[in-house]
Amino acid sequence: MAEAPGPGAELLLFRLAGRGYACRRETVQEVVDIGTGQPHVPGLPSSSLGALRGGERPVAVVSLRLALGLPDIGPVGRIVVVATRPGPVGFLVDEVLRVDRLAPGARVLPSRFGGGYVAGTVMTADESWLLVDWDAIRPPRAVVSGLGAPQPRAGR
Numbered sequence: 117m118a119e120a121p122g123p124g125a126e127l128l129l130f131r132l133a134g135r136g137y138a139c140r141r142e143t144v145q146e147v148v149d150i151g152t153g154q155p156h157v158p159g160l161p162s163s164s165l166g167a168l169r170g171g172e173r174p175v176a177v178v179s180l181r182l183a184l185g186l187p188d189i190g191p192v193g194r195i196v197v198v199a200t201r202p203g204p205v206g207f208l209v210d211e212v213l214r215v216d217r218l219a220p221g222a223r224v225l226p227s228r229f230g231g232g233y234v235a236g237t238v239m240t241a242d243e244s245w246l247l248v249d250w251d252a253i254r255p256p257r258a259v260v261s262g263l264g265a266p267q268p269r270a271g272r
Contacts, residue, residue, distance in 0.1 A: 121247070125218045126159070127238065129245060130196065131211040133186050138238050138245035139196075145204055147212050148195040157194075159215025177206035183253050184233070198250045205250070216240075 121127065126141035147157050177195055182188055195206040218224075223239040224247070235249040 129213040130209045132209050136245040139248045141215050143198045145197045157212050175204050175206045180207040180209050200250050
C-alpha cells in the first residue's frame with residue numbers, strides 16, 4: 117500500500133465520475149491529451165497521444181472507470197501514465213485538474229477501505245480527495261478503444 121504523503125508532497129488531482137482523486141506526482145510519468153484539445157496541465161509537461169508509442173514497449177491503456185466498476189463513457193478525458201510494479205500503465209480519467217503541493221494544514225486520513233485501491237483521504241480546505249494506490253488496481257483485460265493496444269507486426 118502507498119505511504120501517506122506529508123506536507124509539501126506534490127499531488128496530481130483528477131476527477132472520475134464527479135469524485136475527486138489524487139495520486140503522488142512522482143508516480144506520474146505523463147498526462148496525455150487524447151485529441152480533445154484540453155488545456156495544458158500546470159506542473160506537468162505537455163504530451164499527445166503519439167507519445168504512448170514512443171518507447172520500446174506499448175503502454176497498456178485502461179479506463180479507470182471500467183477498472184473500478186463505474187459506467188463507461190467512452191474515450192473522453194485524459195490518460196494518466198503512471199509507474200506501477202509491473203511497468204507503466206495509462207489510466208483514462210474524466211478530467212485532470214492540476215498538480216498541487218500538500219499544504220501544512222491539510223490532513224491525510226487512513227483508508228476506510230482496507231486493502232483496496234484507496235490508500236487514504238486527503239482533506240484540504242475546500243475538498244476531500246481519494247488517494248489512489250495504482251498497484252492495488254486490477255484493470256480489466258479490455259483496453260480503451262484500442263488505445264495503447266499492441267499493434268500486429270508486419271509479416272505476422
